[in-house]
Amino acid sequence: MALNTKPNIADPDRFYQSLIDCHRDLSEDQSQRVNSKLILLLSNHIGDEAVLKEAMAIACAESGA
Amino acid sequence: MLQTYEYPEFPYTQSDEQKNGVVKRHPAIIIGAGPIGLTTALDFAQQGIPVVVLDDNNTVSVGSRAVCYAKRPLEIWDRLGCGQRMIDKGVIWKIGKVFRQDDLVYQFDLLPEEDHKIPAFINLQQYYLEEYMIERCKDFGDRVDLRWKSKVISLRNEADHVVLQVETPDGVYQVEADYVVSCDGANSDTRKMLGLDFEGQFFQDRFLIADVVMKADFPAERWFWFDPPFHPNQSVLLHMQSDNVWRIDFQLGWDSDPEEEKKPEKVIPRLKAMLGEDTEFELEWVSVYQFACRQLNDFRCGRVFFAGDAAHQVSPFGARGANTGVQDIDNLAWKLKLVRDGKAPEALLDSYSEERVFAAADNLKHSTQSTDFITPKSKCSTFFRDAVLALAKEHEFARPLVNSGRLSMPTPYEKSSLNTPDEEAFAGKMQPGTNCADAPIRKDNQEGWFLNQIGERFSVVTFGDAPAIDTLDIDGIPCDILVVGKDFEDSKGRLTERYDGKNGTTYLIRPDQHVAARWRSFDKDKIATALNRATCRL
Numbered sequence: 001m002a003l004n005t006k007p008n009i010a011d012p013d014r015f016y017q018s019l020i021d022c023h024r025d026l027s028e029d030q031s032q033r034v035n036s037k038l039i040l041l042l043s044n045h046i047g048d049e050a051v052l053k054e055a056m057a058i059a060c061a062e063s064g065a
Numbered sequence: 066m067l068q069t070y071e072y073p074e075f076p077y078t079q080s081d082e083q084k085n086g087v088v089k090r091h092p093a094i095i096i097g098a099g100p101i102g103l104t105t106a107l108d109f110a111q112q113g114i115p116v117v118v119l120d121d122n123n124t125v126s127v128g129s130r131a132v133c134y135a136k137r138p139l140e141i142w143d144r145l146g147c148g149q150r151m152i153d154k155g156v157i158w159k160i161g162k163v164f165r166q167d168d169l170v171y172q173f174d175l176l177p178e179e180d181h182k183i184p185a186f187i188n189l190q191q192y193y194l195e196e197y198m199i200e201r202c203k204d205f206g207d208r209v210d211l212r213w214k215s216k217v218i219s220l221r222n223e224a225d226h227v228v229l230q231v232e233t234p235d236g237v238y239q240v241e242a243d244y245v246v247s248c249d250g251a252n253s254d255t256r257k258m259l260g261l262d263f264e265g266q267f268f269q270d271r272f273l274i275a276d277v278v279m280k281a282d283f284p285a286e287r288w289f290w291f292d293p294p295f296h297p298n299q300s301v302l303l304h305m306q307s308d309n310v311w312r313i314d315f316q317l318g319w320d321s322d323p324e325e326e327k328k329p330e331k332v333i334p335r336l337k338a339m340l341g342e343d344t345e346f347e348l349e350w351v352s353v354y355q356f357a358c359r360q361l362n363d364f365r366c367g368r369v370f371f372a373g374d375a376a377h378q379v380s381p382f383g384a385r386g387a388n389t390g391v392q393d394i395d396n397l398a399w400k401l402k403l404v405r406d407g408k409a410p411e412a413l414l415d416s417y418s419e420e421r422v423f424a425a426a427d428n429l430k431h432s433t434q435s436t437d438f439i440t441p442k443s444k445c446s447t448f449f450r451d452a453v454l455a456l457a458k459e460h461e462f463a464r465p466l467v468n469s470g471r472l473s474m475p476t477p478y479e480k481s482s483l484n485t486p487d488e489e490a491f492a493g494k495m496q497p498g499t500n501c502a503d504a505p506i507r508k509d510n511q512e513g514w515f516l517n518q519i520g521e522r523f524s525v526v527t528f529g530d531a532p533a534i535d536t537l538d539i540d541g542i543p544c545d546i547l548v549v550g551k552d553f554e555d556s557k558g559r560l561t562e563r564y565d566g567k568n569g570t571t572y573l574i575r576p577d578q579h580v581a582a583r584w585r586s587f588d589k590d591k592i593a594t595a596l597n598r599a600t601c602r603l
């Protein structure tokens with residue numbers, strides 16, 4: 001299975017809003033904590049290491065790292 | 066400070082060669098009489114190789130130091146005749162618990178499998194371990210020549226021997242050896258004398274070790290805390306040792322002053338915060354340490370072999386230091402014996418480095434990963450670590466991510482050039498290059514253990530119908546043939562289960578109790594080819 005980079009979320013605006021909402025009123029550190037947990041939860045759900053590595057590669061390339 | 070142990074003082078005696086001024090060539094010289102040097106002495110002696118051991122001190126380890134000894138090294142010491150004594154004196158444990166603040170977030174059991182002779186782990190002060198090995202050396206008489214207060218000050222490889230200068234209270238003398246094993250620890254002078262690179266990662270964090278004598282009701286388990294209320298924002302590790310001595314290890318952080326932290330007036334309040342104001346205890350030993358993760362690229366330099374911390378250094382998380390070093394020697398002794406006897410080529414000695422560099426790299430990887438979890442190096446890394454710990458209590462998926470040190474397990478030589486790959490499928494964890502699993506057996510109406518039937522020589526173990534021959538000699542290398550059900554009984558069926566033993570299943574086992582090859586039928590020619598491959602004679 002390869003990383004799905006085609007649109008896959010039924011209601012993109014609603015998803016995006018809920019992502020922003022869960023950081024509302026949080027400090028930088030609190031947001032980092034939330035994001036760290038989110039990444040771990042979602043990574044475990046995906047499980048497939050090849051897919052996760054593909055996602056990491058794209059994320060790291062775009063950050064310029 | 067209280068002393069539960071009286072340190073022996075071994076007598077220095079001037080060697081005959083120094084007295085007479087005659088340069089003598091020895092088959093093997095071992096530098097360092099710590100756990101690895103002493104293991105080398107015992108294994109070489111048991112193989113019939115006389116050894117001289119040079120140590121610059123004249124007592125055992127000062128302080129409890131290594132403490133945790135794993136199943137595989139204990140099996141090796143059992144083969145060398147001193148493992149049981151260590152187990153009898155040590156504290157047997159297998160459960161590890163990890164706490165975050167006051168909450169238990171993760172628990173592991175190191176040996177859920179029944180029917181093994183040797184426990185998963187024991188805790189024992191290093192001075193006992195060394196003392197027992199030194200006493201065991203005496204059983205070999207003149208074959209083990211322990212020379213105390215003998216410091217190697219120079220060393221030089223020649224084509225067919227090594228020349229060493231040794232300093233004693235009587236001055237300096239010269240000595241020669243066919244082979245040298247350097248077991249002189251992380252700061253090995255031997256390594257420096259040969260100008261070898263020992264590069265790696267240094268870690269900034271300091272840790273405080275306190276050995277505390279107390280009557281406490283903690284169980285015999287490994288307890289690890291992240292951010293405990295009694296030592297906020299740092300980690301703490303607790304281990305039970307013999308004689309009511311407890312090892313407590315406090316993470317101190319980057320900017321602590323080691324001399325200041327060692328003072329009892331500084332240590333005692335830390336302990337009181339942890340143990341409670343009313344707990345009575347006494348300090349026995351205190352030390353502050355830092356560590357590095359690094360290894361040599363080659364464990365052989367001419368006729369000098371490196372083993373233990375002299376060859377590879379890891380963080381203490383996971384008890385991978387001494388435990389790995391003992392397995393270095395298990396790998397080296399039989400190879401040196403065959404080469405010395407002219408039965409195998411020098412190339413077999415290079416396989417020591419091939420196999421043990423591979424094992425050291427595996428250890429180093431585990432050790433570095435644990436270190437990155439316990440002492441995160443960046444803010445982001447700290448966030449992830451804390452997220453794992455926060456999720457672990459409620460959510461099962463996060464528990465295997467908690468890394469408070471993955472405890473030492475043998476590294477299979479899965480890619481070794483000495484292995485013969487499987488031709489057919491086998492069930493279970495064993496494969497060419499893994500160390501042999503133990504199992505209970507019955508021999509001559511007595512209960513025993515499989516690992517005590519093999520080792521030091523090549524063995525062929527075969528299941529079911531007995532082959533027509535009962536010994537093999539392959540170009541001068543003898544090989545025992547053991548038939549399960551005839552030479553001993555598989556009393557609980559564990560051997561059959563662990564080796565996937567069907568009628569005809571045959572294993573070729575190396576002298577260090579590792580699988581060299583296996584087949585579904587007994588074939589003399591295949592055994593000979595595999596043995597020749599395992600000794601670099603192909």
